[in-house]
Amino acid sequence: MITTNFVPGSPCWIDLGAPDVDAATAFYGAVFDWQAAPYSEDPGGYTLFRLDGKVVGAVGPLNKEGARSAWTIYFNTPDADATVKSVEQAGGTVRTQPAEVGDTEGRFAQLTDPQGAEFAVWQPGRYPGLELTDAPGSLGWIELYTTDSPAAQAFYGSIFGWTTQDMDLPGGGGTYTLIAPEGSGEERMHGGIMGVPADLLKDGGRPYWHPVFGSADCDATVSLITRHGGSVSMGPETAEGVGRLAVCNDPAGAEFVVLTPQPAAA
Numbered sequence: 001m002i003t004t005n006f007v008p009g010s011p012c013w014i015d016l017g018a019p020d021v022d023a024a025t026a027f028y029g030a031v032f033d034w035q036a037a038p039y040s041e042d043p044g045g046y047t048l049f050r051l052d053g054k055v056v057g058a059v060g061p062l063n064k065e066g067a068r069s070a071w072t073i074y075f076n077t078p079d080a081d082a083t084v085k086s087v088e089q090a091g092g093t094v095r096t097q098p099a100e101v102g103d104t105e106g107r108f109a110q111l112t113d114p115q116g117a118e119f120a121v122w123q124p125g126r127y128p129g130l131e132l133t134d135a136p137g138s139l140g141w142i143e144l145y146t147t148d149s150p151a152a153q154a155f156y157g158s159i160f161g162w163t164t165q166d167m168d169l170p171g172g173g174g175t176y177t178l179i180a181p182e183g184s185g186e187e188r189m190h191g192g193i194m195g196v197p198a199d200l201l202k203d204g205g206r207p208y209w210h211p212v213f214g215s216a217d218c219d220a221t222v223s224l225i226t227r228h229g230g231s232v233s234m235g236p237e238t239a240e241g242v243g244r245l246a247v248c249n250d251p252a253g254a255e256f257v258v259l260t261p262q263p264a265a266a
């Protein structure tokens with residue numbers, strides 16, 4: 001599970017790069033009841049999403065020509081500069097060098113792993129990160145679809161020290177690798193890594209991360225998604241031991257998953 005008790009290597013922030021910020025805020029507001037609040041006075045600029053008054057993510061305009069709309073996962077780090085050096089040494093690349101946000105909010109850097117999946121890191125200052133997680137309408141899990149799962153595990157392990165645990169998918173569907181912050185137990189597992197052939201990946205076969213948002217009723221949420229211009233790539237379907245889920249896309253093509261977790265055994 002993802003908590004707001006952030007530790008090094010745990011997911012702590014998400015934001016969406018969108019071609020039309022106003023359209024994105026309207027869509028996610030209709031689907032998850034998120035309220036949008038501009039971070040600055042810039043029209044169409046970086047905008048926070050809140051649910052019941054708590055920040056659950058953000059959206060900003062795409063600032064690179066040819067960039068596709070996508071969610072970016074940020075991982076907690078005590079030292080953004082040191083993490084950037086580790087990424088370069090491990091074969092990754094730096095898209096945005098460490099930079100300050102505000103006066104004392106924190107520092108971030110945007111990075112790409114050796115297989116091509118984009119991610120980011122956040123070194124908290126005054127602002128630690130997400131204020132609500134693991135609840136309907138908020139981030140509850142993250143997933144990496146990659147062309148080389150062992151290489152991805154080695155890379156992120158060298159950067160964040162994640163612990164991993166393999167599980168076989170039913171029906172011979174391959175191996176799913178659970179990930180958790182270094183030194184934590186199973187209760188802090190925050191995501192998974194899945195090996196996927198390049199021809200089954202979006203965007204020309206480039207690996208990518210996507211967020212998993214909780215829902216009290218997956219099917220009802222999917223209905224809202226399609227009603228407001230989004231689409232469904234898979235599901236809704238019930239995954240044994242996991243819950244009811246669907247892989248979805250917003251109207252601009254950014255992928256995310258909706259999950260109603262299976263109730264815990266009594």
